[in-house]
Amino acid sequence: MKTVSLFAATALAIVAVPVSAADTGSFSPQRLSQHVQTLGSDAFQGRAPATEGETLTVDYLSKQFAGAGLQPGGDLTNGKRAWTQAVPLLKSEFASAPHVSLNLAGTATALTQGEQIAVRAPTNGDKALAINGAPLVFVGYGVKAPERNWDDFKGLDARGKILVMLVNDPDFEGGEGDFGGKAMTYYGRWTYKYEEGARQGALGVLVIHETAPASYGWATVKNSNTNAMFDIVRKNPRGEHPPLEGWIQRDLAAQLFTASGTSFEAMKEAAKRKDFKPVPLKAALDVHGSAKTEVITSHNVVGILPGAARPNETVIYTAHWDHLGIGLPDASGDRIYNGAIDNGTGLAQLIEQARAFATGPRPQRSVVFMAVTAEEKGLLGSEYYAANPLYPAALTAGVINTDVLGVLGPAKDFTIRGNQKFGLLDILVEEGAKRGRRYTPDPRPETGGFFRSDHFTLAKVGIPAMSFGPGQDLVNGGVARAKAWSENYTAKMYHQPADEYSPDWDFTGMAEDAELLHAVGLRLANGSDWPNWSADSEFRAARDRSASERSSVPAASEKKPGERG
Incomplete structure (x- = not known):
């Protein structure tokens, strides 16, 4: 049975992921692996909001964002931004x-x-x-x-x-x-x-x-x-x-x-x-x-890379940092719900995505990197941000969310959660094709995946937002291996103490996924287009209502899904 004691020396050793390696603009499987191993370790106590696990996680993410080259992008006080956005929650x-x-x-x-x-x-x-x-x-x-x-x-x-x-x-x-x-x-x-x-x-x-x-x-x-x-x-x-x-x-x-x-x-x-x-x-x-x-204060962790030409316009990358913390023991007596896959993997991508942007040429629009709280409690950190945006929703070109990424190596395809049609997906499909990868529609839309991660709360206020999903046709093992992994993960690991880091995991596919998502974000950040939802989408009306706030951009740039430009 694992203990829940935390020793300062252990915590200090764990957070010593290097922040100045030679990788610039590319994605290192080793770095991704190190972040997942760290954030999914027992020392972080399952990363529950309003616990010591939150304190450690927020500190880790803030330091990683700073080391990657970002500026604080959170709450504004006396003209200075913090690394966090305070999120009041009823506990x-x-x-x-x-x-x-x-x-x-x-x-x-x-x-x-x-x-x-x-x-x-x-x-x-x-x-x-x-x-x-x-x-x-x-x-x-x-x-x-x-x-x-x-x-x-x-x-x-x-x-x-x-x-x-x-x-x-x-x-x-x-x-x-x-x-x-x-x-x-x-x-x-x-x-x-x-x-x-x-x-x-x-x-x-x-x-x-x-x-x-x-x-x-x-x-x-x-x-x-x-x-x-x-x-x-x-x-x-x-x-x-x-x-x-x-x-x-x-x-x-x-x-x-x-x-x-x-x-x-x-x-x-x-x-x-x-x-x-x-x-x-x-x-x-x-x-x-x-x-x-009681009312407690949790935190979204926010870093920003200000845009070179249009800093008031943003592209946002998101991933939730929380998991279930310490709870009921499983059959082995393990009480720590580590959340290595869910969502240590998404956080690893977020950190390394920040590094890739900060070490490359400065994009035209600002790029925001946000690790949100309380996703596991009902998408609460992102819901709070949607109601209290740090950066205007109307001037946000798109949101790219990562929640549970693949650890089985490269895949021939990729997907997103849900079956929505929108311009942001068009861009993802195009960039994937350039890399010899195909888009596979959500293989299980009946699970309601679109409504189960933080992009949904941002979509509700009109922002084109997607949650990326790893491919199901693996280079090593094809569809059969991916299906077997998914079924085992759902049955034995998902929201259970068994969601722990394994040295057998292969992060080369995650690195390829991060590179694809970098290309999508870079295209948005250097462009002037405003992707929109399909005409029959329930989110289209909210996006259209905010069009006047984008009046400085030519109307012709309001691309509809399927239109290229």
């Missing part, structure tokens, strides 16, 4: 495991936190959960989408009730329908389901876990939802969060349906139809737990 953590009891058709059964159920510490402003005999109602996928003529709540008064919902959206099983087929929409994300529960006035929301539609196993749910919860500080947190938020195992949901005179399969089939109506269940829930809540 909520149970003092001890909550007591949960399910009354099922007249029989009371205790439920164990992390086993049959995962109850999240409240982030609606409450300091305790005190729920007594709240009735459960099954509401299908929990979707209210007027633009698709879909309403899973049909006349339900949700006040005082706990809503039980399926994960993903109604098209997942059949692969076609009103929600774009297999590709998950935002309606399928657990974050949306909690938000909609709050809008309905519900006492709580329980999401039913299934591995395929969730795209991860129960271990990931348990590890992500039974530790400290965070949210940005909101004026009306109850408008976004019901008192009770949590997940339940599929087997428990099946028991609920059986006791109510139906079956899991029948309810799932009914939920796929537009005429679905809420189904009261013969079950009630008691939940009692006290939580310590």
Whole structure:
């Protein structure tokens, strides 16, 4: 079992990654490897916000940005910028495991936190959960989408009730329908389901876990939802969060349906139809737990390379620095969730990308490098930046995000998360083709990858933003090797203590990916174009509304996806 003690000598030795090697403009696999090994080490304690792990991580990133040649790009005070942007967050953590009891058709059964159920510490402003005999109602996928003529709540008064919902959206099983087929929409994300529960006035929301539609196993749910919860500080947190938020195992949901005179399969089939109506269940829930809540300050780490000609215009590279910290032990007793892949790899690319830009010719636009906090808690650091931008969204040409990169060597292809169409993707495809690499569309759009990383919060305010994904056709081992790795990672490493650095990893492919992303950013930074979203994109309107702020740039440079220039 690993300890969580931290010795100053160890920390000092670990951060001694060289910052003045001869590499200029190219990407060193050795450097990338060193960063991942450092940030994914036990010394950083899993990099959780508001812990000693955050202090070490912020210090490491600031020093690496400075050594790479960047200037501080964070909060502005008395005319000087800091290396960080302060991000106030509401932190909520149970003092001890909550007591949960399910009354099922007249029989009371205790439920164990992390086993049959995962109850999240409240982030609606409450300091305790005190729920007594709240009735459960099954509401299908929990979707209210007027633009698709879909309403899973049909006349339900949700006040005082706990809503039980399926994960993903109604098209997942059949692969076609009103929600774009297999590709998950935002309606399928657990974050949306909690938000909609709050809008309905519900006492709580329980999401039913299934591995395929969730795209991860129960271990990931348990590890992500039974530790400290965070949210940005909101004026009306109850408008976004019901008192009770949590997940339940599929087997428990099946028991609920059986006791109510139906079956899991029948309810799932009914939920796929537009005429679905809420189904009261013969079950009630008691939940009692006290939580310590406080407002803490976490930090986005920000460095900038000012542009030579148009410094007020920006290109932004992002990666989240946080992981899950110290949590429940795995079977071996390991409690440190190192996050070497997620997202030590993205951070390594970010640092070395900064070095490549700073050691090359100064670009025309400013290039910003931002490591954001609290991604694992719901994309909170990037959401805060989107609401409080250090650099105007209208004058940001694009965002390139890296979250989980490949460690299996070079690939013949590459991808991005989601299936959006936008000009930034056109540029990526062109630059990839120059290097003999092809673009492969997101191989698993049903997992909702577009909504699961920090580019999404920036896309919502209109900025063309993409999250790069490594290729799935490896030079060594092809598609079969990549698939086997991905399946093993999802099942045994993702959001688990086993996400640790391995000396067997091959960083040459990551170096090639970084070089490709450098070419994309350099093209944006030296150009005058303003990439946009496709005409049918839900993000197009926000981008178009900000066009007047770019009035100094000729209108002809507003390229549409597919237009070259």
